[in-house]
Amino acid sequence: MLQEFQKEEYAAWVLNEKVSEGVSTNFICEDAVEIYRAITPRGIQATQPFVGNGMFVTALVDLDGYK
Helix, strand or coil, X not given: CCCCCCCCCCCCCCCCCCCXXXXXXXXXXXXXXXXXXXXXXXXXXCCCCEEECCEEECCCCCCCXXX
């Protein structure tokens, strides 16, 4: 998914000129909960799985700060 951040209205973002600001990469997979269960014991931090858009979602941040 490629999505541009909000530039106007109440939800507008103000960028701080950080390289990763406003960038995220999304993957659709078979089982986000299983990915969460597999990576967290390895010390990789991820958000607790939640339902978003009718699917389970978990989120990570890489070493460069990209979501």
